[in-house]
Amino acid sequence: MLEEIGFDKLSLEGVAARAGVGKATIYRWWPNKSALAMEALLRAVEPMPAIGDSGSAREDIGLHMLQLSQLLRGKSGRVVREMIALAQFDEESKRIFNDNYLEPRRLALVNVLRRGAQRSEFRDDADLNLVFDLLYAPLLQRLLTGSADIDERQIQSQLKLVLGSIALSQPFLATSKISSQQA
Structure with a gap:
């Protein structure tokens, strides 16, 4: 409807x-039409892509971000835009969005970041919730404003900047493995 x-x-x-x-x-x-609409939109959005365990948290996060960007370019992007807009109307809609859309994604990505810290890929003192925000915020900003397409080059630059800032050893480098798994 x-x-x-x-x-x-x-x-x-x-x-x-x-x-x-x-x-x-x-x-x-x-309690109101915003909350009802938010629940309906949550049913319409495609499920979050599973984040695998390839042995490299960097690779896993890179693949996840590429899959997410593909979803946001399609129908799910329109639905997520509508959910974010509805979340601005009242606290209940905001709670529904955060609890049912954003928080599961945050938990999944933070778990991969933790795994990377345990494997000595990332610093163990990094604020993992902030890292999540730094990875997701540019995608959502571009989605909301339509200011630029969410493409692989932008994702790779973002990963290099964000994950490179918490990497323990070598800087984060874009790999062909991520690109080849995208297709």
């Missing part, structure tokens, strides 16, 4: 009528 009529015309009364239930039933589950 959200896709048919858009957020502006969506009403909880209309949803109740379409579902054949009373308004009270809808209000029991969702």
Whole structure:
């Protein structure tokens, strides 16, 4: 229904009528239309790509970021833009977005970063939540503003800058392994 009529015309009364239930039933589950729309959008977004364990956290993060950029260039990008916009309306929508979209991605990437620290790829004193923010924020900013395409070159530069800042030994270098796994 959200896709048919858009957020502006969506009403909880209309949803109740379409579902054949009373308004009270809808209000029991969702406090407002933003929260209802956020839940609907979460169902529409493609699942997060799994982050494998190749033995190199750098490679795993690089592949994940490339897969994420591909998803954001498609339908999922539009859905994520809508979710971020809805999260600005009220605290409940923001909580739903953070708990169900952003936090699972944060936990998965932080676990890979931790794995890299345990394998002496990364410093163990790095603020891993900040590293997540530094990796995801440029993609989301480009998605929201449409200021530039999210392409492999940009991802590689970002990885070099961010992961290079926490690398223990050699600087992060873009590898052909990441590029070959993208296809």
